[in-house]
Amino acid sequence: MSKVKTPWPGRLLARLIVGADRDTLRGDLDESFRRRVAERGSSFGVRAAYVFDVMLSVLHVWLATIRQPGRSGLAEDLRYSRRMLTKHIGFTIISVISLSVGIGATTTVFSVLNAALLRDLPVRNPETLVSVEKPQPNQTSLYSISYPDYLDYKARATVFSEILAWAEVPAGIELGDQPEQSYGLLVSGNYFPVLVGRPALGRLITPDDDRISGAHPVTMLSYAFWQRRFGGDSSVVGKRIELNGLPFTVIGVAPHGFTSTYNVFAPAFYVPLTMQPQLTSRPDALTHRRSRGLKVTARLAPGVTREEAQAALSVIDGQIERENPEKGQSSKRPGTGIELRPIGEYPLDIQLALLGISALLMAVVGFVLIIACSNVAGMLLARATVRRREMAVRLALGATRGRLIRQLLTETLALFAIAATIGIALTFWLTRIVSSISLPAGIPFALEASIDWRVLAFTLLLAACTGIVFGLAPALEGARIDLQSAMKDIPMAGAFKRSRVRHAFVVVQIALSLVLLIGAGLLARAFQYAQTVYPGRDPETILVASVDPGTLGYGVTRARAFYQSLAERMSALPGVESFSMSRQLQIGFGYSTTSLIIKDRSSLGQQRIEFASVGPGYFRTVGMRVVMGREFTAHDREPAASVVLITESTARRYWPNESPLGRLVEWGDQTAEIVGVVEDGPHRVVGETPPPFVYGNFLQSQSNNVDVVVLLRYRGDQATMVAALRREVKALDPRMPVQAAATLSSAVSTMMMPWRLGGQVAAGFGLLGLTLAALGIYGLIVYTVNQRTREIGVRVALGAEPGNIRRLFIGHGLRLAAWGVGIGLVISFAMTRALGAFLFGVSASDPLTYVGQSVVLVLVALAASYIPARRATLTDPLIALRHE
């Protein structure tokens, strides 16, 4: 019967049992298990019941110890802890620094996520607000309700006390000599009165500002925009600004902290919803039931639940649909009903994307924290050895083992508590930095990280959990003392096991540092490579700027005429070598694909080919060589005589040893002639064969999208050139905004900012991890050398060469490094898959990065173990032998 082994998880847990009756309790637990096995056999249920029993017993015993103040004296423990922490001040400082950085970083990431995902919206009674959604078949759009629908809901639905509508609107903001492209929010008149109390300045938009279509050119600014563009100047009220070319009067500023009904969506301004037709150049925006551009938010009437409101509104919606059958549409649009969701809840796909990014961020800072914790745990273990005599004395004086464990754990927790406090202070500082990261203008996205009770609770929980998890092993080891050998100060039998735990901590540090360094390396390589992913040559002498006539309601014909005139005016200026335009900036990911049929290769069927739409003179402007034929000219304008260019590798692929000139391709219902072959653009993945690529002529494009990037190659001063461009654009249409004017090279770096930032953050954390890991290795080897001083003395006395001794310890350090690197590589391989989507130009398993960073780590490990190893060889055998 005694042969039956108890399940190991239970055995492991049972070691946590403390108190005077530790042994009898464990004996009873084991005996119960064996009896049960004898009665019913060793089924899973019996084993699980044992583990459960042990788990609950541990809890009971721990709770009982904590609850008895008379016998345990928590205050006494704390006093003692303070004495110990101040006595070993060096250890305390190093531990607190590394832990507080780990805790601070983790808390900062959490606070950003908290602000984006968890925090309540800063609006009145958010719990009674719901978003009203009308899911459309085959559509995931957020915007699904038309203005007439909204008015009908408002008139008929009694389940809501208020019902608001809003829509985002892209807009050019004309302000002084610095126009910018951004987003605003069109809001119904009751939006602000329902959601917020009072404005930061001036007055709110009210229902009176939202009565007659086109009659209320007033706007409220967002707090952030007011701060950024007006420096918080209170004389802004009454000023006029131009939005999409229309004059608006500023009537107020939204309250601080309020952005919209989504925490992360931060528009620059707010205007009454009835201004939508004017602002968007869509005259029927407010009258057409099929113009579903609105998002609706409602406040539930008192006593009405979300489910009741959803049912009631679905009925009303069904009535509205029957009363307003849409021609040819009604059958295709079955009443899918209405969905009400708690406010601030993101649609599923956005939620998943946010979760993915959050998980990645959390993993990075979590690694830093684990490294710091392992580091401290390693040091605590080492100290447990140093303090053996102290513990032995206390045991001899009548302290129980449980008491010692608790004492050690209290010390560790006190350490973590100090670190958590400093970590929170760090978080205050870090969140300010995060909030001040300026995203490229025009992205209506707010990273508002602040500290609230959730963040504090998280930090506390984090510190407590990590403190217990990483403090337990050292505490258990520290209290496991063989009185006799401890008092005599000879190493005891368990020492080997103890150092194994320490080794594990060092290996963890090395492995996780490597993961961070590899992540950082991959991002850095991607960033470095991305710097070269632009078309043509000499990007520093090419000026790019975006011009968006679409926001001013230009049609295709008018836009083309505009570009034609602009090209003529610009080309005539001194210093301008060449001027052209492109639908998108061809950098980074800026490619799209199209399907086309190659006329004399029609057996191949539809080909998916990468595609870009560019204007006349594009290749000359960016500096790409046309190797055969010609490029687009101003004369290629008739859609009937469409022309395209292809790249060299495309030509080789479809017409090896033949001239592609004059061949026809067909896409959509358009046929185009190949008039030229241009050199291949930059690779996006090193070593890849460039994919087939075709350039369409922007002036013959059938797309309705008329917004472009203009490019000009210039000589001379950049600022003069930017001013000239603005001047010429203004001369053609004074309302037209010119955005983001910069050289191609700086546009490339702006676009790559997230990679640079990500790489820098990962590199910073990686270096921190590396430093801690190096400290860990160093500390461990120093410790081993001290432990083995006597052995070294014997060896030296027996004639061992210094080199041999040194190799002994360096080998030890390197073995740990090898384990760490091995494990780190495995984790990296698994984890960098997640990075894959953010990398280009470099594969997620890029050998150079993996090998390079591993070598760095091994070198650091070598250095960290060399220093103490060298000291070991300097030992005088006489002193060493007297050591113990």
Added chain:
Amino acid sequence: MPRTLGEFEQLVLLALLDVDPKEAYGVPLRESIERRTSRRVTMGALYTALDRLQVRGLVSSKLGAPTAERGGRPKRFYRLEPAGSAALADSIRVLRDMSQGLLHRLDLGGRGR
């Protein structure tokens, strides 16, 4: 009596009446409670209760010799002290007096739950 007995403490003291005094250690005590009440009892809970009762002088204990069956771990045998008997009797008396004539209003069902 400084403090009345808790329900679980009553069960533990009753279990001490139930088991053979020579076998009054953790395993049989728990089995007694589990068998009679059909409740699951955690060994740790039993120990903390016994510990409390011992501090109050209601039970006493002595350490037995280690046995191989228990992985070389000793047993701790418990004994009901006169003060314990008195406290238990008192506590049951109170319950009996209070429930007199009221039990028919409760559905006590069968044995335990």
